[in-house]
Amino acid sequence: MRVFLIALFLLTLPHTVMAQVEDPILSLPDGQVILNINATERREVEQDLLVATLNYTATNKNSRELQNEINSAMKKALGLVQKEKNVKVNTGAYQVYQNRDPRTKEQKWNGSQSLTLKSKDAKIILELAGKLQDLKFNMNGLNYTLSPETAIAVQDNLMEAALKQLQTRANRAAKALGKSTAELREVNTQGGNIPVQRRNYARGMAMDSVASMSVAAPVAASGESTITLTVSARVLLKP
Numbered sequence: 001m002r003v004f005l006i007a008l009f010l011l012t013l014p015h016t017v018m019a020q021v022e023d024p025i026l027s028l029p030d031g032q033v034i035l036n037i038n039a040t041e042r043r044e045v046e047q048d049l050l051v052a053t054l055n056y057t058a059t060n061k062n063s064r065e066l067q068n069e070i071n072s073a074m075k076k077a078l079g080l081v082q083k084e085k086n087v088k089v090n091t092g093a094y095q096v097y098q099n100r101d102p103r104t105k106e107q108k109w110n111g112s113q114s115l116t117l118k119s120k121d122a123k124i125i126l127e128l129a130g131k132l133q134d135l136k137f138n139m140n141g142l143n144y145t146l147s148p149e150t151a152i153a154v155q156d157n158l159m160e161a162a163l164k165q166l167q168t169r170a171n172r173a174a175k176a177l178g179k180s181t182a183e184l185r186e187v188n189t190q191g192g193n194i195p196v197q198r199r200n201y202a203r204g205m206a207m208d209s210v211a212s213m214s215v216a217a218p219v220a221a222s223g224e225s226t227i228t229l230t231v232s233a234r235v236l237l238k239p
Contacts, residue, residue: 031239035173035182038232039165041158045151047144047222050122052129053092054137057112066109067096074113077132087119087128114140120147122220130217144222154227159189162231170235179237187233 028034056073060066074091081089092114099110115137119125133139170182 031179033177033179033237035170035235035237036232037166037169037173037235038230039162039169040228040230041162041165042226042228043154043158044224044226045146045154047146047225048120048150049118049145049147050120050125050220050222051141051143051145052117052125052139052218053114053141054117054129054132055092055112055114055140056135056137057110059108059110061106061108063096063098063109066111070094070096070111070113073135073137074115077115077135077137080131081115081117081128084119084124084128086121087117087124089115089117091115122222126217126220130215133215133218139218142218142220144220146225146227151225151227155229158227158229159231162189162229163187166231166233170233170237173235174237177237179239181238183236183238184233185236187231190230190232191228 054077056070056077058066058069058073060069078089078091081087094111094113096109096111099108100106101108117125117128129139129142166187167182167184170184174180174182
């Protein structure tokens with residue numbers, strides 16, 4: 001008898017599970033319709049943050065002298081940059097390694113360290129970059145990108161516009177199907193990621209102080225970043 005009851009329970013179990021996960025569409029009252037729709041908003045935004053990465057490299061037979069040179073150069077560079085309140089600066093990887101000349105077999109020490117400058121004031125960044133190049137720093141990258149705060153503000157605006165567009169489409173669908181109301185349900189957003197920085201072609205943006213430098217300041221031009229945000233929803237249409 002016990003074996004029979006267990007078998008009977010196993011036979012009825014799938015029906016119980018199916019009843020619990022029944023598609024809500026099948027239980028809708030007469031006249032109601034569920035519609036899946038989406039709306040996408042896209043905007044081209046002027047890049048407003050200039051990022052410059054410079055690297056100091058040195059070679060010396062003596063490792064202590066090499067490191068002292070790099071440390072002194074970085075200290076002088078940071079002292080120069082930190083005078084500017086509107087510039088964010090951070091240092092990058094610091095590495096020192098030994099190398100042997102394949103021809104002379106002479107052992108030498110090589111070292112380098114980088115620093116990155118960021119600011120919405122392009123003039124200051126370009127001027128500082130020129131001064132650092134004059135201190136024997138090499139330019140590794142000069143890129144415009146979109147600042148996080150600007151990207152977030154744009155994303156919020158796109159979300160609001162997409163939601164309005166979504167409701168408008170839902171209302172039009174309701175009207176087309178002869179329904180009186182359209183309620184948005186299970187709303188989801190996709191996209192809206194902060195764009196990665198990208199390199200741009202340079203054009204004339206010369207500094208007044210270039211003539212006083214032994215190394216001319218670099219130039220840069222901002223481009224545009226495309227931010228796209230899609231909102232999707234399940235809509236309940238009622239008579």
